[in-house]
Amino acid sequence: MEKILQVKDLELSFNTQGGEVKAIRGVNFDLYKGETLAIVGESGSGKSVTTKSIMRLLPESSAEFKSGEILFGGRDLTKLSDKEMQKIRGKEISMIFQDPMTSLNPTMPIGRQLTEPLLKHQKISTSEAKKVAIDLLRLVGMPKPELRMKQYPHQFSGGQRQRIVIAISLACNPKILIADEPTTALDVTIQAQILELMKDLQKKIDTSIIFITHDLGVVANVADRVAVMYGGKIVEIGTVDEIFYNPQHPYTWGLLSSMPSLDTEDAKLYAIPGTPPDLLDPPKGDAFALRSEYALKIDMEQNPPFFKISDTHSAATWLLHPDAPQVEPPLTVIERMKKFPGSRYYEGGAV
């Protein structure tokens, strides 16, 4: 498969009055053509910062690339000038934000907001751009697009606004679409529509999507591959089946067991104790060790490297080291593993 984007050893810090916040501490991943990669993690884990650094949307006054590179089309995005970046943003890589209310300009009819990227990035006339814009609105399922072009954002519902934002982001057929919690502000029924729409459109134009969310249900729905982030690092990455049915990192275990499934009985919900690490002064070893009942002594001292479970699946935990003791994951996770061929709890049958 063709790699469309490579993030290599990315380290990024914010210089604040309180000191240096190490928001991203060595992130590596590839994005393949036409796939959806979901990045999950709690607030402060660095998932939004990672994608904003790809788009170079972070304030240059405080955010600083420490090391690493972001390779896109043979170029390192961290080194491009603002001018060069403007040619990529909205054309080759575009972004959908969480809040459809604030990501549209309230004083501009949506038609003008739709044609803006077209006129900026492509050599076409205003009337042609309008035609393309109307087609885009039709593509995202907006009824009466000709009429709607003249209307303002407040005349649309939340779900419709998110459709418009999606239409704008797709205007120039981007190679990469970054969706930062695109459905978090929406109701479940609307969320389901938007997710279906995004999957349909992806098939039509073969875009790669980076999908950021903290909702594991949404991840299971949209993702081909999943990266789990914690404390500014990716701690586990694999295909959606590998992460949900054969997770290896204790943090992934915690995440999966703290969500009640619709058939969880009255048993107490598993809650990850404590709070996320302070990245002003990140812990020395495994950032999750202090909250983990599976922490080994070495976790407190040394950062675990990535251990390979399969060609597509790896996790950064000392538990996978050949010398580590064998531990029992939480019960809900064992239940999941029973469905996965290749896991040590596999009980036969297909996933």
Next chain:
Amino acid sequence: MAEKLLEIKNLKQYFNIGKANEVRAVDDISFDIYKGETLGLVGESGCGKSTTGRSIIRLYDATDGDVFYEGENVHGKKSKQELKKFNRKMQMIFQDPYASLNQRMKVMDIIAEGIDIHGLAKNPAERKKMVYDLLETVGLNKEHANRYPHEFSGGQRQRLGIARALAVDPDFIIADEPISALDVSIQAQVVNLLKELQEEKGLTFLFIAHDLSMVKYISDRIGVMYFGKLVELAPAEELYNNPLHPYTQSLLSAIPLPDPNYERNRVRKSYDPAVHNYTKADDVRMREISPGHFVQCSERELESIKAASATN
């Protein structure tokens, strides 16, 4: 059957009455809440679930209808003394732990506000002790009492909100989306805390939320709202296994579950209110389909719903 703690009868809450933009946020809903149970209220934003909660506790004056708390009407003309009595029994936990705590007050005073208003502490030492105990109950410690809200994380703030609600020793707590602003790993902590407190103190909860899997986990019974109306009310398990109103079915089919295999095979149902074909002559109201399971329907629909219920 357990004892009724609250009876909500034909509650209506309209805004901008008589104007062109009249909103019927809550439109004639009736239900009971039993002692010691958790009633979940779900629905999309704008369906009136939060307004229902706020009308029950009289943050709004109801347009019409009654709320009876242990047989006494909460609404209608009341003296300050009478209102205080209800305030002690009913408390609320709000969605946004950032906006619902006064930035300029110390935790000690935030939590003790109710204690002061109701004169529950005889002297400053007792007041202090009560606050310390409350902090401990919600999993914080007494050192936290001298801090300001901005020094706490979202999950800790929500614990403060819970401690404040518990300060006056209420029987009934309305929790309006208490976990939606929190991270997944922290949500479980808060939900477990609410469940523990319920067991310890025999509290009754009205739990308003849109995260359906969490609602099912915490609730004994669940009511589903749609455009100001209650369309279905049933025991939690029953509602999920045997949803009868088409809107409930559509809502349930839209929840994404953390199970890729299930997601690949999901069939989503959409709901169109036009399917009912209600005319003016139809008597559309909540009807009991099976014991404890109510569905809003017309006389005409009743038979087919009953048949559907029996086959499931």
